[in-house]
Amino acid sequence: MKKSYSTFGLFSLIIVALITIFLGFLFGMDNPLPWIVLAVLAIIPYMHERKIRREYIDWSDKYMVGIELIDHDHQKLVGLLNQVVSAANFNMGDSYVRSVISEVVDYTKYHFDREEGLMRDNGYPGLEEHQVQHRSMIEQVEKFSKRIEERPNCEDDVCMEIYRFLKSWLINHITHTDKEVGKYLLSKGQH
Ligand SMILES: [Fe+2]
Known part of the structure; x- marks a missing residue:
C-alpha cells in the first residue's frame, strides 16, 4: 500500500x-x-x-557486444524495461502494467534461447556457466511476476523494484558476461 x-x-x-x-x-x-x-x-x-x-536506460554503444542478433535483443529488452518505468510512474492501468511485465518475461526467455543457441552452434566453452546465470535470472523474474499478480497497479512500488533489479542485472550481464560471448563469436566469424 x-x-x-x-x-x-x-x-x-x-x-x-x-x-x-x-x-x-x-x-x-x-x-x-x-x-x-x-x-x-x-x-x-x-x-x-x-x-x-x-x-530510464539510455541505450548506447557501450552496451553493444558486436553481434547483431544479441545487440538487437538487448536493445529491445532495454526498450521494454523503459516501458516498465513509464507504466509504474504514470498510472497507466493494471492491465497495461501486467502486459508490459509479461512481455519483458517472455522476451527475456526468447532472447536467452537465441543467445544460447548461438553459443551452442559456435562451441562456446563457457556455455553451461552462462546458462546457469540465465536460469537464475528467469527464476527471479518469475518470482517477481507472481508478486505483480498479488499487487495490482504497481502497489508497494513492486514494478520499480522489478525494474531496478532487471536494469542492474541486464547492464551487468551485458557489460561483463555477454561482452565475452561477443568477442568469442566475432573470433568465429559471426557478426
Ligand atoms: Fe547472456
Whole structure:
C-alpha cells in the first residue's frame, strides 16, 4: 500500500499548499510566503519528470557486444524495461502494467534461447556457466511476476523494484558476461 500512502501524502501536501497560498494572499499580494509556495508547487511536476527520466536506460554503444542478433535483443529488452518505468510512474492501468511485465518475461526467455543457441552452434566453452546465470535470472523474474499478480497497479512500488533489479542485472550481464560471448563469436566469424 506504500504507493497509495505516497499519493495520499502528495495530495495532502498540495491541499495544504493551496490553503497556505489562499491565506497568504489574504494578508496582501506583497506577502512573499504564498509566492514562494506557488513557485514550489510549479516546479513539482518538473522535478517529478526529471526523477523519472533519470530512471530510464539510455541505450548506447557501450552496451553493444558486436553481434547483431544479441545487440538487437538487448536493445529491445532495454526498450521494454523503459516501458516498465513509464507504466509504474504514470498510472497507466493494471492491465497495461501486467502486459508490459509479461512481455519483458517472455522476451527475456526468447532472447536467452537465441543467445544460447548461438553459443551452442559456435562451441562456446563457457556455455553451461552462462546458462546457469540465465536460469537464475528467469527464476527471479518469475518470482517477481507472481508478486505483480498479488499487487495490482504497481502497489508497494513492486514494478520499480522489478525494474531496478532487471536494469542492474541486464547492464551487468551485458557489460561483463555477454561482452565475452561477443568477442568469442566475432573470433568465429559471426557478426
Ligand atoms: Fe547472456
